């Protein structure tokens with residue numbers, strides 16, 4: 714379980730309170746109006762933003778003071794964060810080694826994950842020679858290969874068309890679940906939550922609410938989200 718224990722996350726002058734528990738091994742969607750603090754919540758869990766008070770615990774271990782690289786967290790961003798001058802193999806390989814010359818076993822691991830995300834044979838390409846969807850697949854491969862227990866997704870597929878977005882969401886959740894990951898994903902689209910999420914965290918300005926079962930949240934949303942969900 715990931716426990717935000719009376720946590721107060723900051724982003725500049727903005728503060729978001731989160732006092733909630735997220736079940737391990739499940740998919741939890743984070744929904745709320747623009748600017749309410751969804752990215753602040755993910756950034757706080759990842760350790761990117763300062764935490765003003767409270768604690769964050771993962772499986773009973775206090776990770777509040779750990780820097781991002783030491784947290785059990787990988788993150789998928791909207792812009793994919795691929796290095797333009799590195800090949801797909803090198804970009805994905807960064808998950809296992811900071812050296813660009815990978816060992817044979819490391820290359821085998823990268824090739825295996827590239828196959829799984831549908832990029833088999835494209836390891837020598839630069840990101841610019843991939844389509845938007847293929848770039849998303851490369852970023853997904855890197856996040857999966859990082860082998861961290863929690864995968865945070867901050868609308869990584871929002872720039873893709875609706876069909877491709879749904880396909881990538883399904884693929885990410887399928888592979889993350891197969892790897893036993895806990896997925897926490899920001900989305901603006903209730904249909905995404907209905908499609909893949911076990912639970913929903915509603916974020917209203919300044920506060921992230923405890924997760925609710927997805928079907929219940931969408932059928933009868935808390936007052937603060939009725940206008941937003943329409």
Ligand SMILES: Nc1ncnc2c1ncn2[C@@H]1O[C@H](COP(=O)(O)OP(=O)(O)OP(=O)(O)O)[C@@H](O)[C@H]1O
Pocket residue numbers: 724725726727745746747748749750751752753754
């Ligand atoms: N450096 C900063 N200083 C002050 N306020 C900030 C800073 N960065 C972000 N904010 C504010 O923090 C609030 C939460 O931002 P955040 O990006 O977490 O919202 P969000 O729900 O993810 O939004 P969106 O859906 O539009 O991506 C916003 O109101 C934003 O204006």
